[in-house]
Amino acid sequence: MNQTIVLCGFMGCGKSATGRRLSQYTGRQLIDTDRYIEEKTGKTVSQIFVEDGEPEFRRLETEAVRELAALPRKIISVGGGLLLTPGNAEIFRENHCHIVLIDTPMADLQLRLRNDVKRPLLQQPNREQVIRDLHAKRIDRYREASTLIVSGEGTLDAVAHRILVATGILTEDHFHDPWKR
Numbered sequence: 001m002n003q004t005i006v007l008c009g010f011m012g013c014g015k016s017a018t019g020r021r022l023s024q025y026t027g028r029q030l031i032d033t034d035r036y037i038e039e040k041t042g043k044t045v046s047q048i049f050v051e052d053g054e055p056e057f058r059r060l061e062t063e064a065v066r067e068l069a070a071l072p073r074k075i076i077s078v079g080g081g082l083l084l085t086p087g088n089a090e091i092f093r094e095n096h097c098h099i100v101l102i103d104t105p106m107a108d109l110q111l112r113l114r115n116d117v118k119r120p121l122l123q124q125p126n127r128e129q130v131i132r133d134l135h136a137k138r139i140d141r142y143r144e145a146s147t148l149i150v151s152g153e154g155t156l157d158a159v160a161h162r163i164l165v166a167t168g169i170l171t172e173d174h175f176h177d178p179w180k181r
């Protein structure tokens with residue numbers, strides 16, 4: 001049982017920040033696939049999109065999944081499009097990873113992504129609509145690709161604790177979630 005936690009969800013849902021918090025709590029290494037690809041290629045994600053195209057970025061993502069999925073007890077935060085490429089979720093599943101969808105309300109996503117300059121898919125007019133359309137197109141796939149779904153509402157601590165409970169790392173007796181309905 002590999003027990004690696006893969007954090008997925010839409011851009012701005014809190015994968016990287018929650019991943020850092022989980023890494024602090026558990027002592028596990030955090031690997032962010034965007035940073036992993038940037039280090040490996042020596043280019044930023046934006047550069048890869050412009051110079052090599054999105055399909056090449058998606059290929060690099062799958063390569064990263066193959067290299068990372070078998071590592072035990074990691075926290076892996078994946079780019080918002082990674083699970084949409086057929087086969088990637090299956091590689092994580094075959095390696096017995098928890099694939100955790102952080103499901104964050106649209107209003108929070110809009111607020112966090114409002115001034116973003118780093119995500120190539122958002123650098124176009126009418127960003128609010130782009131976010132809504134892309135989210136609507138992707139949410140079903142996120143749900144079917146994941147093995148666990150947690151709410152992204154509330155503080156980073158609340159989301160991190162929710163994930164620790166959902167994955168069985170922490171028992172619910174140790175944590176009261178004030179956002180739980």
Ligand code: S3P
Pocket residue numbers: 009010011012015034045078079080081082118119120121
């Ligand atoms: C993307 C999300 C980004 C990054 C790239 C493409 C997407 O990662 O991989 O800009 O297709 O949703 P974050 O979800 O960490 O922003």
